Amino acid sequence: MAAPPQLRTLLFAVNALLRKRRYHAALAMLKGFRNGAVYGVKIRAPHALVMTFLFRSGSLREKLRAILQATYTHSWNLARFVFFYKGLCALQSHVQGETYQAHSFVSAFIGSLLVFGNNSNINSQISMYLLSRVLFALCRLGVEKGFIPKPKLDLFPWFTGLVWGLVLWLFEYHRATLQPSLQSSMTYLYEDSNVWHDLSDFLIYNKSQPSK
Numbered sequence: 001m002a003a004p005p006q007l008r009t010l011l012f013a014v015n016a017l018l019r020k021r022r023y024h025a026a027l028a029m030l031k032g033f034r035n036g037a038v039y040g041v042k043i044r045a046p047h048a049l050v051m052t053f054l055f056r057s058g059s060l061r062e063k064l065r066a067i068l069q070a071t072y073t074h075s076w077n078l079a080r081f082v083f084f085y086k087g088l089c090a091l092q093s094h095v096q097g098e099t100y101q102a103h104s105f106v107s108a109f110i111g112s113l114l115v116f117g118n119n120s121n122i123n124s125q126i127s128m129y130l131l132s133r134v135l136f137a138l139c140r141l142g143v144e145k146g147f148i149p150k151p152k153l154d155l156f157p158w159f160t161g162l163v164w165g166l167v168l169w170l171f172e173y174h175r176a177t178l179q180p181s182l183q184s185s186m187t188y189l190y191e192d193s194n195v196w197h198d199l200s201d202f203l204i205y206n207k208s209q210p211s212k
Helices: 005-018 021-055 060-096 101-115 121-145 156-173 180-194 199-204
Strands: none
Touching (some): 060 101, 060 121
């Protein structure tokens, strides 16, 4: 079934507008907002679903509300950040006449203050996720630029041993310093496995089920 003439005319006009280079920066901001929103949902919804049903108590309605709220917050924040970042990069390039590496840092720094400055659980998780990747990347960049000697041995086993040693030490003796979600995961793994009453909560369930 063919589209009505008015709709075809509208689509032609929209596609013509999207192809104009003079509007590319503004349109890139809009598509960046769209992609940020979609990616936020893809990343947060499965994570929130699993973590909520594994570790959160409450009714089904409360759990679903928590999943939707976490997904919305992650998606909304990421969409706004991409929008601000791309807009600030375009603005700096327009003002200075060309693009510099510092534009990326300045734009992301300002955008993060506007969007991720609130110390919430979700913002903290996103920042911690990025921190680990940034540290890895900076080490690789240091080796690439010659600031750090290239290791002659594989250091990954020592790295992972240090990470796991520190996190278990913190969990056992300074638990309050860890993120709540990490505390919940580690409690499930290392404390709940110390308690059982019979076969049901030893093998089938994590905790004994209330008798009816």
